[in-house]
Amino acid sequence: xxxxxxxxxxxxxxxxxxxxxxxxxxxxxxxxxxxxxxxxxxxxxxxxxxxxxxxxxxxxxxxxxxxxxxxxxxxxxxxxxxxxxxxxxxxxxxxxxxxxxxxxxxxxxxxxxxxxxxxxxxxxxxxxxxxxxxxxxxxxxxxxxxxxxxxxxxxxxxxxxxxxxxxxxxxxxxxxxx
Amino acid sequence: xxxxxxxxxxxxxxxxxxxxxxxxxxxxxxxxxxxxxxxxxxxxxxxxxxxxxxxxxxxxxxxxxxxxxxxxxxxxxxxxxxxxxxxxxxxxxxxxxxxxxxx
Numbered sequence: 001x002x003x004x005x006x007x008x009x010x011x012x013x014x015x016x017x018x019x020x021x022x023x024x025x026x027x028x029x030x031x032x033x034x035x036x037x038x039x040x041x042x043x044x045x046x047x048x049x050x051x052x053x054x055x056x057x058x059x060x061x062x063x064x065x066x067x068x069x070x071x072x073x074x075x076x077x078x079x080x081x082x083x084x085x086x087x088x089x090x091x092x093x094x095x096x097x098x099x100x101x102x103x104x105x106x107x108x109x110x111x112x113x114x115x116x117x118x119x120x121x122x123x124x125x126x127x128x129x130x131x132x133x134x135x136x137x138x139x140x141x142x143x144x145x146x147x148x149x150x151x152x153x154x155x156x157x158x159x160x161x162x163x164x165x166x167x168x169x170x171x172x173x174x175x176x177x178x
Numbered sequence: 179x180x181x182x183x184x185x186x187x188x189x190x191x192x193x194x195x196x197x198x199x200x201x202x203x204x205x206x207x208x209x210x211x212x213x214x215x216x217x218x219x220x221x222x223x224x225x226x227x228x229x230x231x232x233x234x235x236x237x238x239x240x241x242x243x244x245x246x247x248x249x250x251x252x253x254x255x256x257x258x259x260x261x262x263x264x265x266x267x268x269x270x271x272x273x274x275x276x277x278x279x280x281x
Binding site: 018022025026029030032033038041042045048049052055056059060061063064067068071072075076079080082083084086087095096097098099100102104105106108109110112113116117120121123133135139140143144148151155158159162163165166167169170172 | 179181183184185186187188190191192193194195196197198199200201202203204205207208210211212214215218221222225226228229237239240241243244245247248249250251252253254255256258259260261262263265266271273274
């Protein structure tokens with residue numbers, strides 16, 4: 001696969017950087033899903049998230065890349081570590097880490113990947129040329145305030161509702177029992 | 179294979195690994211992480227199609243990805259809160275042991 005990436009339009013250094021990012025992402029993700037200790041899983045996941053951020057930076061979406069680092073590496077991974085520590089599932093499980101009917105899930109995932117891969121690779125080989133190389137934060141801020149102001153407000157409302165809901169759900173209701 | 183196909187293949191691989199994790203892991207937190215990985219795969223598609231897409235001054239793909247990250251963050255917070263509440267109730271995060279709807 002690696003030998004063909006960008007053989008038409010891209011210089012070799014871009015191909016190598018994509019290969020490194022792909023190895024980071026795929027390896028980190030696979031490790032996150034097969035490791036036994038949940039804390040190690042989260043560490044591997046952080047590597048994968050950082051690789052995805054690097055991919056965004058490489059594709060010219062700087063703002064999305066840094067948002068990815070802040071939100072996923074900074075918040076979601078830490079949140080998951082907190083959840084693991086609060087539920088004491090940091091103890092390494094003695095029983096299996098996979099569910100009883102894991103083979104069905106594995107088969108489903110392989111079938112999905114096969115279909116997606118077939119659909120992608122069956123397209124004609126010389127695809128579109130690179131059109132959008134970068135977007136500035138100023139552009140993003142401007143359109144957030146003009147074109148996308150309603151979605152921005154809705155997302156703000158959604159985040160507020162979700163975070164208040166999360167606090168309410170996770171709150172310990174000892175008083176209610178009395 | 180061109181650059182767009184390489185990005186889409188990476189995204190499909192990420193989606194498949196996330197799906198496999200969500201379907202097979204026993205720890206509820208790691209199932210949630212698998213779902214997050216699938217959302218990330220969708221984000222990679224947004225950015226890849228924006229990067230290789232039609233040349234317009236619009237930045238729709240980037241905005242899609244930003245809003246999608248915001249929604250994914252909300253989903254992670256609520257999901258982990260639900261896992262904490264379920265843990266407080268049943269004292270386990272093992273999904274094979276959480277097999278009763280009745281408290």
